[in-house]
Every structure is written in structure tokens, then in C-alpha cells.
Amino acid sequence: MANQAGLDTSMLEGVKDKIRRGLLPQWAFTDSEIFKAEVKSIFAKTWNFLGHESEIEKPGDYVTRWIVHDPVLLLRDQNGQIQAYLNSCAHRGTKLCTADFGNKKTFTCPYHGWTFNLSGDLIGIIAGNKVYGEEMDRSQWSLRKIPRVESYQGMIFGSLDAHAEPLETFLGDMKWYFDIMLGRSDAGMEVRGVPQKWIINTNWKISADNFGGDPYHTAMSHRSTVELGISPKDPMYASYGHQIVLDNGHGINMVTALGGAKVPPYQGLPEDMWPMFARNLSAEQLEVFENTMIIVGNCFPNLSFVSPMHGTGGPDEPLTSFVNFRVWRPVSPTKIEVTSWFMVDKEAPEAFKEASYLSYIGSFGPSGTLEQDDAEIWTRVAEASQGEMAQDKDIHYNNVLNYLMGLDRVEPDESWPGPGVAYPTCYLDAISRAFYEHWVDQLLATADIPANVR
Amino acid sequence: MTYDDICQFLYTEASLLDTRRYEEWLELLDDSLSYRMPVRVTRDFDEPDDIVNDMTFFDETKRSLTTRVQRFRTTSAWAENPHSRTRHFVSNIVVEPGTSEDEAKVHSYFLIMRSIRDRADVEQMFGERIDIIRRVNNRLQLVERTIYPDQTVLSMLNLSIFI
Numbered sequence A: 001m002a003n004q005a006g007l008d009t010s011m012l013e014g015v016k017d018k019i020r021r022g023l024l025p026q027w028a029f030t031d032s033e034i035f036k037a038e039v040k041s042i043f044a045k046t047w048n049f050l051g052h053e054s055e056i057e058k059p060g061d062y063v064t065r066w067i068v069h070d071p072v073l074l075l076r077d078q079n080g081q082i083q084a085y086l087n088s089c090a091h092r093g094t095k096l097c098t099a100d101f102g103n104k105k106t107f108t109c110p111y112h113g114w115t116f117n118l119s120g121d122l123i124g125i126i127a128g129n130k131v132y133g134e135e136m137d138r139s140q141w142s143l144r145k146i147p148r149v150e151s152y153q154g155m156i157f158g159s160l161d162a163h164a165e166p167l168e169t170f171l172g173d174m175k176w177y178f179d180i181m182l183g184r185s186d187a188g189m190e191v192r193g194v195p196q197k198w199i200i201n202t203n204w205k206i207s208a209d210n211f212g213g214d215p216y217h218t219a220m221s222h223r224s225t226v227e228l229g230i231s232p233k234d235p236m237y238a239s240y241g242h243q244i245v246l247d248n249g250h251g252i253n254m255v256t257a258l259g260g261a262k263v264p265p266y267q268g269l270p271e272d273m274w275p276m277f278a279r280n281l282s283a284e285q286l287e288v289f290e291n292t293m294i295i296v297g298n299c300f301p302n303l304s305f306v307s308p309m310h311g312t313g314g315p316d317e318p319l320t321s322f323v324n325f326r327v328w329r330p331v332s333p334t335k336i337e338v339t340s341w342f343m344v345d346k347e348a349p350e351a352f353k354e355a356s357y358l359s360y361i362g363s364f365g366p367s368g369t370l371e372q373d374d375a376e377i378w379t380r381v382a383e384a385s386q387g388e389m390a391q392d393k394d395i396h397y398n399n400v401l402n403y404l405m406g407l408d409r410v411e412p413d414e415s416w417p418g419p420g421v422a423y424p425t426c427y428l429d430a431i432s433r434a435f436y437e438h439w440v441d442q443l444l445a446t447a448d449i450p451a452n453v454r
Numbered sequence B: 001m002t003y004d005d006i007c008q009f010l011y012t013e014a015s016l017l018d019t020r021r022y023e024e025w026l027e028l029l030d031d032s033l034s035y036r037m038p039v040r041v042t043r044d045f046d047e048p049d050d051i052v053n054d055m056t057f058f059d060e061t062k063r064s065l066t067t068r069v070q071r072f073r074t075t076s077a078w079a080e081n082p083h084s085r086t087r088h089f090v091s092n093i094v095v096e097p098g099t100s101e102d103e104a105k106v107h108s109y110f111l112i113m114r115s116i117r118d119r120a121d122v123e124q125m126f127g128e129r130i131d132i133i134r135r136v137n138n139r140l141q142l143v144e145r146t147i148y149p150d151q152t153v154l155s156m157l158n159l160s161i162f163i
């Protein structure tokens, strides 16, 4: 019989030991106890991406989002401040706002009619004083705030943990790279339209790990684009550049061309914008950005991003870059809801904005010629990870997966101008190992897992 | 262009898609084709516009659709290798006059049922399409298609199909 044990610290210590040796037990993907522990120990404690400031520009603008299973109402109040509330009525818990976005001054609950303003105050009760009298203190029945809401470069994050470290501390050295993607232009980025949303039957770690630390998959997963002549034939093409391990489980790959070959500077962004980049970025950031073709990575736990150069036609068509952020929302151990935002520099010329958007639609999102195949393969990983052999927690079977690439073989490049531990190749499992080590550390850090539950 | 001609055109198209005769399907598309699938959203009662045209799942020309077809013909388009099996059910066809005698604006409902590998669960998608169909040299051609999905969160893992 397969192991029936719940999670205990010694088991997780064993997992950590394996991860350090480049091995990940396959049961970690889809185990239901792990999933419960992740929701409590990781997602309820960390900073979760909620949306971009450009989505709620005016007072009263709102969007509805999720932090795993917590519905969130994110809005801009009358004073222009960003607020986030649990999207659940303070009276009896009804989901308060059901629209995806809009603009409102008040939110009225359909159940008994309690009304809340943008500050979350309870400002209207049907038959108020007649039924509750003067004695009920309405200020006790405001909308419940998401305990912490902070922004960096227009990116709004929320944390369910009132004692979470400041967002900027959490992002750490990732800020330096976010500056390149999001802070290079005077007016920052804007979200075009609304995010796309879709469901994939996989585990959130599989997709986060793919974006975070797996440029190696491109040569095979995306070989169709090589066959078409859109991607280079060289199987090492996504390896050139640096894989950078950052603190707190974050990681980023800055992919260049072979041997520092000339690429269009600044991912082909219009030349008129270059002086602006020089204004907003440091000399080191500028140098790195100038030579980078593809930026891809993951902000722990489940905010991934990609900024490649891609075309929509054949090999003769010019390549255009875009910026895409996505949240892999864990719905169950084997299901994620993807929310994917296309972003572009507010000050980019309209023609570039349009080309950039078409480049995104053509390559990423559910219809993207690259992402179509990713989604299929990620479901296959989840599908093949649920059986007795994969789920076995003892060493009956060799049920560990291979994260050995570059372990003790590749040394950091001390000359890298940016922060983090930068390795001189992107075909490397260093980010993945760091991601899973941080992941297991978060699980170990919580008191919610009783020692030796049997 | 009779109602029957238009029904025949849409059913033939559905059959070409379901049998993945994509090169023949491309021949039904006008060179100036615009093929878009905007995002459906849930709006509040007094904000009735529940389509966001600025963001899409497809925003294609005949050229970009041709590239997508060529990709399916490679040996490594894994989403369709092995290929999924689809049925495009097209119904509720309503024809409005177009801007000329040789043009019609056609509304239709679609339901796509999709079977993937050995999975018993069914992927599906449904909604409405608004097409502009034109007669060119005595043949019908699709000039414009706008696909309005009903789901705000697509339940399909990917769109390695055409709609």
C-alpha cells in the first residue's frame, strides 16, 4: 500500500535534502496535503499579485480578483488611494461584487441590502435603526480589508498576513529587474484591455517552474517554431545569457544572442524611447537591457512573466517585444486558473503598441503558438504524477524528478552587473532548485504542520 | 446568395475544420480577412457592454492564420500531436443584408466539443459568431469573423483549434 502518512517535518526535511541534491519527489506536484499546506503556509503569508494601477486609474474604478480561494475587491477610493477588501459582505458573507471590473461609488449586497462605500464603510442598512437600534456600532461592520496592500512599479500586491515583510523587502533584488521591464519609461506601463483568463489542469508549481527556471524546454517544447524557421535551429539558442537566482525563491533569465552577437538594442523598442530608458535606468540596468532578447522568470510563488521578441508571420517578419505577467492561481492540486495581463509602455507609439499586442496574441495566451504546447505538456505532467508510484513517499520506487542540470558544475559569473547570483547560461536548474528550496522552507516554517502526524 | 448557400458554406467550413483540412479552409478566407475573438467579461447590471474589444484570444489576418496552419503541419506542435478531435456545431443562423448585394452579415451560434487523447472529460466552448460573407467570382468567402465566447474564463486549456 502506498504511504498514507500526512506531512511531517522530517518528511519535509527529507524533501529539502533531495532538492539540494537536484532531486524533487514527484508527489510534491499533486499531493493534496501539500496543497493544503501551500495555501496556508505560502499563499496566506506571501505577497500575491492583484493587478496593475492602470486598471483602476480613477476613483471608483474597481476590479475583482482572487488570492487562491479569497475573493478580492480591488479599487481606487475617493481620495485616489488603492484599497483591497475581502469581496464578501460583512453581514452574512455573500460575494458582494460579481462584475469583473467597473466604476462605482457604493456596493450594495443583494442579500439584505447592506451598502458599503469605497472606504469599505457600512453606510446603508435596510430599515437600519428600526431593526438594529442605535446600539449597533456600524463602524464594526465595515468591509474586511486585505491586511496589507502595497505597490511597486505600478504592480499592486496584497498579503493576507498583517505581519508580512514590506513588499519591497519581499521583492528584494527582483526590483532591479522589474525596473527594467516596468520602470524604464517615464509614465510606466499600462494594461491593455483586461487580462485573459483560462483553466489548465495542472499544478501551479509546474507552470511557475517552467517560466522561472526552464529555458531548456524551448528547444523541444517549441520545436514547431524551429521547424517553421521562426526560432533558430541551434538547440542551445535559449541558453545564451544569464540565469539569475534571486532571494526569496525568485528567479529570472536574461537571454541574449550567441556569444554576445548584436541584437536589436532594447528588444527592438522604438529608438525615440531610448533616451527615456537612459533617464530611468542605471548604467548597469541599461547595459543589461540593451543586450537582452528574452526576459523570462518567476516572482515567488506564482507570478510569472515573459518578455520575448516574437513575430506573427514567417521568418521574414520583424520581431516585436511585449511584456506579459500572469498569475497561476491554484484552484486544486491539479487545476490552475491563469490570469494573464498584456502590458506595454504608456508612452510607446501607437503603432508599436499594436504590433506588441499582436506579437503577444500570436505567441502566448491560450491561442499562442508557443503557449498552446506548454499547456498540453503541463497537463501531461500533472496527469502522470497522481498514481501510486509517483505519489509514494518512501523510497519504494525511484520517484524523484531530475533537477540536476548544472549542479556543482556551473560557477556564478562574478562580472554580472546586476544583483543576484548570475550563472553564465540559462540551461540550468539553479532557479528551480532555489524555487523548491524556498518553497519547502516556507512549508517548514509554519506551525500548521504537526510533527509526525500519523 | 441564398440562405441555403450561406448554411452550406458554414457547414462545409465546420466540416473542413473538424477533419483538419486546414489548407482547404484557408481557401475560403478572403485575403483581407479579419478574424477576431474578443474577451467576454461579467459587467454590472448598469454597465451592459460585456465584450472587451481591446483584448482578444485571436486577432488574425489570413497570413497569421496560414502560419498557424503551417505550424500544425510540423512534427512537433504538441498540442495537436496527437491531434484533438472536434465537432463544430453551428446553428441559429440569421442572415442580414450586407453593404452590397454580394455581401451578407451572418449571425450563428457555435458549440465546439473537443476530445483530447484518452481523456474522458470533454473540453467545450460556445458562443456566437458574426461573419461578413462575400461572393467573389461566384464563390463565397469569409471576409470578417468576430467570435464572442460566452465564458469569461475559458475552460479549454488551449486554443490549438479554429472557431
Ligand code: FES
Pocket (backbone or CB within 6 Å): A089, A090, A091, A092, A093, A094, A109, A110, A111, A112, A113, A114
Ligand atoms: S449578506 Fe450582505 S446584506 Fe446580508
Ligand SMILES: [Fe+2]
Pocket (backbone or CB within 6 Å): A217, A218, A221, A222, A370, A371, A374
Ligand atoms: Fe514554453
